[in-house]
Amino acid sequence: MVSLPPAPDLAALLEDLRVLTELESPSTDPAAIARVMDVAEAWALELGGTVQHLSGGTRRFAFGETGAARPLLLLAHADTVWPHGTLRAMPWRVEGDRAYGPGTYDMKAGLVGAFHALRTLAGGWPRGGVVLLLTPDEETGSASSREHIEAAARESRAALVLEPPVADTHALKVGRKGVGDLHLHFRGVASHAGNKPEEGASAITEAAHAVLAVQALARPELGTTVSVGRIAGGGAINVIPAECSLDADVRVATLAEADRVMAALEGLEPRDPRVTLTVTGGLNRPPFERGPGTQVLFEQAQAAARELGFEVTGEVVGGGSDGNFTAPLCPTLDGLGAPGDGAHAAHEHVRLDRWPAHVQLLTRLMQGL
Ligand SMILES: [Zn+2]
Incomplete structure (x- = not known):
């Protein structure tokens, strides 16, 4: 039995989130998106990961990939819906137990949390290792990244999507239309x-x-x-x-x-x-169906959350994500990013009182898979 993962350091999470949030990355600007990816790439290299630059601007980071078993797939996007200049009206700021800024909740905090989970795991990688696919165009329909997402899903035994939980809840996403x-x-x-x-x-x-x-x-x-x-x-x-x-x-x-x-x-x-x-x-x-594979992942997440002292629920939501592309190809669980509210809205924020627990949840889930 592996011991429970430690709570990540909130100050360190916040510093990483500040760095990514202050790099504005609208879907329309590949160079700006690449600057966000460069930060993630440096984090991946520090962890001993391998890096591949794929066509269309997607990057593939792999950790502990042995080829002996199918890896776990983590899915994140580096683009946001916010145009350049948004930071002037919506600056990065921490107020009470909320961190505000464009793209924080959807989904730079999900990417930051994933790297903190990977740092906790470092060396003790799950069987087959972990592949993190970072895409540049989720907010505009994933035209360039879809082929890479589907190829990665075909070679993986499960996909964990780092989109946030349902707004203002602990609810993971177990299906999407x-x-x-x-x-x-x-x-x-x-x-x-x-x-x-x-x-x-x-x-x-x-x-x-x-x-x-x-x-x-x-x-x-x-x-x-x-x-x-x-x-x-x-x-x-x-x-x-x-x-x-x-x-x-x-x-x-x-x-x-x-x-x-x-x-x-x-x-x-x-x-x-x-x-x-x-x-x-x-x-x-395509629809992301709440199939048996998703159900197994969800029950594992639920058990991990209980070990950590909180409850998660599962919801089927109307909007799509890149999890819609992986779900027909491998068991998929979505909503493993940072809790908060205000996706695509001026009050976009991450909940600091809940975020570290969800990073622990992601870590624990990867340990158990
Ligand atoms: Zn998103």
């Missing part, structure tokens, strides 16, 4: 609406039938919502319209539901055989 955009384009045949209507095939008429058919795919009781949010078509009103398009927002709680919705859309056939339908788009982030 998948989000997609779907585009339906109808192409018919134009004709004079007065002289030769029978020679035309209306794309708008077909789209009108499809609006109701597409929305009927919603299954709110299963967490599936479908909304046609935009429709565009036609031109001159005396022409039978040859073009019409529909754009729909789709959210699903399970991959089975995503598959059902996509199959139904691909099976849609225009009533008039002269009209063709093209369906494009799909899920931007």
Whole structure:
């Protein structure tokens, strides 16, 4: 039995968080994001880690990787939603038991806490070692990092995501909905609406039938919502319209539901055989399902928290994270960053009375896996 990890030094946590917070890193500025990553890289090298710079600006840090077993994956992003200059209005500051500043809660404190956990583990790495993937574009949908995240998830035995717990709670994130955009384009045949209507095939008429058919795919009781949010078509009103398009927002709680919705859309056939339908788009982030692998990780986290003297709960949330990409590929638990509140908001902060305990929780969880 490994003894309980020591409480990390709050002053040291705060100093590291100040350094990262004062390096503004909007998703739009790769050079600024690289400065945050350079700090993390120095920390990784001090710990004897290896560093790889991957395409698109993602960095991969590995600790105690032996190849004898699959590593544990830690997932963090270095970008924030805050533009340059935010620090002037929202400076780094500690007031009472809260530390404020842009990107503190989402998720620079998660990255800082992970390094403090790694320092506690140093040398006694979990079987297979630990890989920390630090990405530059989570806040804008992870276009450049998705392939690296998925590759890392495939080679790992579990993914621990360093996004914060649910706002103002000790709740870890055990599931997230998948989000997609779907585009339906109808192409018919134009004709004079007065002289030769029978020679035309209306794309708008077909789209009108499809609006109701597409929305009927919603299954709110299963967490599936479908909304046609935009429709565009036609031109001159005396022409039978040859073009019409529909754009729909789709959210699903399970991959089975995503598959059902996509199959139904691909099976849609225009009533008039002269009209063709093209369906494009799909899920931007797949659903992160609360599967058995996540449940096992959550129960281990719950037991670790109890050993440390506090309770964590598990919640399924609507918004996505990079955990949506790992969850279909390996057991995933999210919300292992720093407690606080105000993601993407002016009062963004980390709770200093709770943060050290969550760093201990992450450390303990890694020890036990
Ligand atoms: Zn985040």
